Amino acid sequence: MDTRFLETFIVVAERHSLAEAAQRLNLTPAAVAQRIRALEAELGVRLLVRSGRVMRPTEAGFAILDRCRDLVRDTRDLKAMAGTATISGEMRIGAINTALTGLIPGILHRLAQDYPLIEIFLKPGASMDLYAEVLSGTLDAAFIIEPRFPMQKTLTFNKLRQEPLVLIAPRDCEGADPLELLQTLPFIRYDRNQWGGHIADEYLREIGIRPVERYELDALEAIAVMVDRGLGISIVPDWAPPWPAGLDIVKLPLPRSSAVRTVGIVVTRSSPRANLVAALLETSRAAMEL
Template sequence: MDTQFLNTFVTVVDRGSMAAAARQLNITPAAVAQQIRTLERELGASLIVRAGRTVGVTEAGHRILQRARDLLRDVADMRSVANDDSMSGELRLGACPTGLAGLLPDVLARMVEKFPQINVFIQPGYSADLYRSVESGALDAAVVLQAPFPLPKTCHWQLLREEPLVVLAPERMAGRDPHELLATEPLIRYDRHQWGGRQADEYLRRVGIVPRERFELNALNAIAVMVDRGLGVSLVPDWARPWPEGLRLARIPLPQPSEPRRIGIVWSRSTVRIRLVTAFLQESKAAAAAM
């Protein structure tokens, strides 16, 4: 079985049409259709159904889709191992929301420029879920918050950036005392179910502030917009840019020490793509130092 035909099948499913798959693969739609028919004959089952210009996946197609993806990834791994003297193959990364929007684009720009032969798969998610994906081998590495628990020996973590807690307030409140703001103004709380939100909650408890809570959410950019609109103040990590444009905000340091939110990279020590992971670590450190 030609793995290129499997790749064509997966591309058709992902792109939703023969024509779109042909453009991505740089072949004709007729060649795409021929490869799909050949694959269907070899497997003895129909894989896709055509509906006008779009396609759907049959039950048999659904059954083999994930195995086809896994096989194609394994082939890429073998190519990477066989050509150990060059940077090639697929790197499977995860990223938490602030890492995905802040640090990761700069790192990927550096990676693509230096190693144009690599492919990168990116899985967004919350840090707790991404740790499990790295531990299970589903991901090679992930940009995550530092875990509040010991890592298994199969994984390693590298700090990239520390983000201290700040009071986020409308610009007109810049000169006011941060503790007075937290005690008197409505609080837009950073979700206590998230690791960063727990650090903010622990600070409020330690300094004895009982806030007037108005909202609670896990979306830092949305919190910034709400503060700009005068809906309250917030206690959040001083997260990496980009922030929403046009906001008039004050970021006020806290008068007492607080535990910062730490962002770094977790990776599997046993991944066959350790050379790609090492390169990713190096470029991540350089990108973080330049922020």
């Protein structure tokens, strides 16, 4: 059985679309459909069925989906272990949104130059979710905020960048007292359920200020745009650029603050793709030194 056909089935089942699966796999929709038909013929069952505009697994498809994922992952592991002389294979990486735009492009550019045979699958997400996926083995590594709790002993966190929290405000607030702004202007809160938002919440508790909250959300870029539009002020990490284009805001240091968000890579201590993970860590550290 060709594991490429299993992977095609997995991608269609997850994306519910032949066209999106074709784009992900760099195939034509006709080629994707042909692979699915060949797999169904080999197994003797229907695996996918169209429901409206989407493709969904049949009962038989659902029954084998997790096992297919295991087989594809095991095959990749075998290839990675066998290819120690030449570093190659696929690596599944997660990343928070600001790392996707501010850190990942430079790191992947350097990785592609130094290790052209490594294939990367990228998954965006929140730190807590990506941490869990690395822990479960679904992801090989993830660019996340450093956890503020003792990590599982099977994982390690590799620091890349420290981002102090700052108060962002409209341009006409330049030179103002940040504490006075927090007491008087509407506040846009960085979601307290996010690890970075929890750091901002701790700072407000430490200085004893309860701002007048107007919104709470977890999209940092959106918060910056809302501040630019005069909807309020916010406390956010000074994340790696680029920031949204055209902003006319100021970044004010927080008084009496050591609040910092640390971004790095969480990986498993032992992985079948250890050589790929080591290449990622080496490349990431080198890219951060530039």
